[in-house]
Amino acid sequence: MLAPSWLLAIGILIGLTTRSVVGGKACGIVADALLGITGAFAVDWMLGVYVNTEMSWPNSTLLIVWGAAAPPLFAHFLVARHTARRPQDSIR
Numbered sequence: 380m381l382a383p384s385w386l387l388a389i390g391i392l393i394g395l396t397t398r399s400v401v402g403g404k405a406c407g408i409v410a411d412a413l414l415g416i417t418g419a420f421a422v423d424w425m426l427g428v429y430v431n432t433e434m435s436w437p438n439s440t441l442l443i444v445w446g447a448a449a450p451p452l453f454a455h456f457l458v459a460r461h462t463a464r465r466p467q468d469s470i471r
Contacts, residue, residue, distance in 0.1 A: 380423055380426065380427050380439070381423060381436075381439065381440065381443065383420075386416070386419045386420055386423055386443065387416060387419075389415075389419050389440070389443055389444060389447055390412070390415040390416030390417070390418065390419035390420070390447045391412045391415060391416060392415075393415045393418075393419070393444055393447035393448050393451075394411040394412040394413070394414055394415020394416065394418075394447065394448075394451050395408065395411060395412055395415070396448075397411060397415065397448050397451040397452055397455070398411040398451060398455075401451075401452065401455045406454055406458065410454070411451045411454070414450035414451045414454055415447040415448070415450065415451055416447070417450055418446045418447040418448070418449050418450040418451075419443050419444075419446060419447040421446060422442055422443050422445070422446025422447070423439075423443055423446075425446075426439055426442065426443075
């Protein structure tokens with residue numbers, strides 16, 4: 380398990396990186412950073428609960444990075460899908 384300060388740093392960094400890689404304006408910069416932080420803490424908690432042995436630092440960090448990237452990516456996917464389905468208001 381990583382220290383909370385590392386989880387915050389990883390979550391913010393990966394959340395903002397995900398925003399720049401995916402592009403678009405899904406939820407905003409703060410929301411993407413918070414989603415990254417949430418994913419990092421959730422994966423760290425799951426590693427503590429479900430993995431009985433001590434993982435090496437690089438392996439747990441890699442899993443936490445992937446977990447921090449998943450919620451912002453999912454949010455961007457849902458928002459892009461929702462806006463693509465929404466009918467045009469200018470057709471009237």
